Amino acid sequence: MACAPYSLSITELKTAVESGTRKLLDGGSLRYCPPSAGGWGIIRVGLLVPESIMLFVSPAGCGRHGAIAGLQLGFRQRLFFLYVDEVDLVTGRHLERAKEAVEEILASISRPRAIMICATCIDDLLVSDYEKLAEEVENDYRIPVRACHMNPIAMDGKKPPQLTIQKAIHEFIPAVKQKEQAINMLGSFAAINRGSEFYELMAGAGVSPVRHIAACSTFDDLCSMGRSFYNVLIKPGGKLAAEYMAKALNIPYCYAPVSYGLEAIAASYRKLEEQLGISLDTAAYYEKTEKAINYYRKILGSISIAVGENINACPFELARALLSYGFEVPYIFTDQVLDIDRENINWLAERRPHIKVFTNAHPSMANFLDEKLKVDLAIGFDAGYFCSGAKTAALSMDCQAYGFEAANSLLKEMTLAMNNPHSHREQMYAAGLVL
Secondary structure: OOOOOOEEEEEHHHHHHHHHOOOOOOOOOOOOOOOHHHHHHHHHHHOOOOEEEEEEEEOOHHHHHHHHHHHHHHHHHHHHEOOOOHHHHHHHHHHHHHHHHHHHHHHOOOOEEEEEEEEEEEHOOOOHHHHHHHHHHHHHOOOOOEEEOOHHHHOOOOOHHHHHHHHHOOOOOOOOOEEEEEEEEOOOOOOOOOOOHHHHHHOOOOOOOOOOOHHOHHHHHHHHHHHEEEEOOHHHHHHHHHHHHHHHOOOOOOEEEOOOHHHHHHHHHHHHHHHOOOOOOOOOHHHHHHHHHHHHHHOOOOEEEEEOOOOOOOOOHHHHHHHHHHOOEEEEOEEEHHHHHHHHHHHHHHHHOOOOEEEEOOOHHHHHHHHHHOOOEEOOOHHHHHHOOOEEEEOOOEOOOOHHHHHHHHHHHHHHHOOOOOOOHHHHOOOOOOO
């Protein structure tokens, strides 16, 4: 007989959070950051630096997966590998070989503007000093060089790889004294969609341009981010980068997250008004989005929705937003609870105490398909897998909605998934998540 998957009611989770629990279960997620996960892995994030190359120093297995991901996702031509074996690791000779590899690479290609050297968990376990290696290579070749780490063992620490990689790519930005009335957006892998009202509101308040590393076409564009007077952190993954830039580049920041609930979106805009010292007229966008919610609610009807973790949203905030739209959310899938989730968990526990929260990684989840839980729509590939009869909306990290546009784009994607569904397998392959 199959054992029940590990789960808590939202009320039990609220009690656990109040007692200090943050992790439901130690474990990675579908999109975390290894080279083997596809999607936004360490390598792809590191290569957001324009006009850069990466040297990936790794055993054969990690290198193989990284190469396949590079072919699938289009960055293989900027990615180079140095294979390390047991003798390298015991003697440490691969650190010298890495310098030789850089010399060989530079002799065979046009000179890049920046180099990233990536270590794996093996070197982190050996405490290999890749920061020193990067400094030595930079001094030898007069090219900016930074180190990054593909280390799933650090997932549960204070500096997990999904945070340290974002810090590393922003470390290329030089400090400048003179600032412009411009802002940088941190935390997401993609720049905010051009269709977001955010750009119009910022321009109207005299804040322009809005910069993001993914929108930089040259290394000089990336360097220009150092001239911005403020950083807006929209997702938790950019926290270390924001803290680094505040200290090293004298660019303060505030956290104004991507949200899908109307009140949460309005609250982010109020925070930006306060922190940036500007006035934003958002009333018309609020009313327009409120009408859009009512419109799509009539089209979609009373559907039930499972919310996953591997999405461009905080699962608990998204569940709250969907409930406020008028839909039902019986299930949430996630492995961890962040401090920022407390308010939304309390809200959900008060209004929907019977919501079930499942971990993605508990061993008993291997039997979860036997549960045959029924929902109409799953948001996120993990929720789509565990709710196999549901239609799936990916809510991908490949494009970044923000502001009231986020609610509109979510509803459009939900409607498309319900009216023109694709198989879960097809969507996984299309997203580069199956290697």
